Amino acid sequence: MSDSSKNGAPIAPAPGSDPGAAAVRRANAFARSSSAAARNDRIFNVFVWALGIVVILFILGLLFMLLRKGLPNLTWDFLTGLPSEIEEGGGIGPALFNSFYILFLSLAISIPLGMAAGIYLAEFAPDNRFIAFIRICVEGLSSVPSIIFGLFGISLFVDIFHLDLTILGGAVSLAFLNLPMLTRVTEESLRSVPTELKNASFALGSTHLQTIRTVLIPVALNGIITGICLTAGRAFGESAVIILTAGVTTSGELWDFNLLSPGETLAVHLWYVQSEAIVPDAGDIAQKATAVLIMIVLAINLVFRLPLWMKARKMKG
Secondary structure, X not given: OOHHHHOOOOOOOOOOOOHHHHHHHHHHHHHHHHHHXXXXXXXXXXXXXXXXXXXXXXXXXXXXXXXXXXXXXXXHHHHHOOOOOOOOOOOOHHHHHHHHHHHXXXXXXXXXXXXXXXXXXXHHOXXXXXXXXXXXXXXXHHOOOHHHHHHHHHHHHHHHOOOOOOHHHHHHHXXXXXXXXXXXXXXXXHHOXXXXXXXXXXXXXXXXXXXXXXXXXXXXXXXXXXXXXHHHHHHHOOOHHHHHHOOOOOOOOXXXXXXXXXXXXXXXXXXXXXXXXXXXXXXXXXXXXXHHHHXXXXXXXXXXXXXXXXXXXHHHO
16 A cells, blocks of 8 residues: 555546546537437438328329319219210219118128127137137238128128129128228227226226226227228228129119119229220219219218317317
8 A cells, every 4th residue: 555545645536537527528428419319300300291291292192183084073963863884974873872872781780790899809808819819810801802702792692592793792791891800990999998997987886888888988989980980981992892792783773772782882883984884985984983982982081080079179178
């Protein structure tokens, strides 16, 4: 031990170990790090805004291309008139009615069954390998091409029940197409509800059924409605299933509620006019039918979402 330490004298700091200089270096390093983080944040914000603007412009440009020729030429006679096989000037009345009719029937079947299946998987199903396998199957069915459901509809209604191509077959086949997505959306929406809300409902003495009806479903309603919007838009614009199960013709009546009548929809009529029709104004009919199809799909989403927007605005106000 040195003499200075023995006498209690302070030891001089080693060269370069000045605390003030070290603090200054740390402050400079922090400043550089903060400056780099702020610069990266600005670059990321600019990138996200630019990407969002590009996507919005692409969507608006696509809508403009699809609507610019058909939308200005729409008339009431076209929307309610009967289609023509040879002469020009035919309408889309029966096909438009069949589209709404089949959509309503398919949703009336698929929404209750899909929500019931989703509630069971989220709240009542045991956690075992069999249920995990069921979930995998449901997810797999959600990505199956729609033509597979059309072939299933032919086998069920034509080969087994010996029916022709009918509105009933198209509606049930579309319901089968929508079921997997509605089931998964309902299950995931219910699982996203905070556990504290569920436990609080039980603590107040509510039964499991009351908790599902008054707590879980209202909280998860946004996600469920989103799933219904997606399935409704997909069903309204579906063509492969309808061609195979409901046909490419109509009964010739504007308001035909007979479930056993042929059920050509607007999407199928658009495909037929664009590819098979021999009428002179096939191109004009296709343009106008495209505009009607797009506007109705947008309106369907607006009808389903508007009550939720009004409810959210009321709660905020």
